[in-house]
Amino acid sequence: MRQLVADLSENEIQVIDLAGIGAEGISYITAPVFAPSGEVALELSIAGLPPHLTPGETERFIERLRAAAAIVTAETHGRFPPAPDTAAPGLAKPPRRARTAPTGT
Numbered sequence: 001m002r003q004l005v006a007d008l009s010e011n012e013i014q015v016i017d018l019a020g021i022g023a024e025g026i027s028y029i030t031a032p033v034f035a036p037s038g039e040v041a042l043e044l045s046i047a048g049l050p051p052h053l054t055p056g057e058t059e060r061f062i063e064r065l066r067a068a069a070a071i072v073t074a075e076t077h078g079r080f081p082p083a084p085d086t087a088a089p090g091l092a093k094p095p096r097r098a099r100t101a102p103t104g105t
Helices: 002-006 055-075
Strands: 028-034 040-047 097-099
Touching: 028 055, 040 055
Parallel strands: none
Antiparallel strands: 028 040, 028 097
16 A cells, blocks of 8 residues: 555645645546445546636635535435544544646656
């Protein structure tokens, strides 16, 4: 597993700070849909994004996708896993993921 992560290019790694997005922009965004067990059951994605989105525009796409994933999670009786910084079980906000597609390198 460590080798697989180590083999990822910079463009295949999760974007944490939208201000750090390069000129190529983001190729796709994914959001998890959770099963009743709290595990990821599937992911919703948006692809084909315009290459020069501002961080604010990107954030709007992320928030709308997260909202859609939360609706699908609720409709399928899924539950969000506990937040990593809390030991008590409960609902947590679904994590955000904005990723860029591989550039072929």
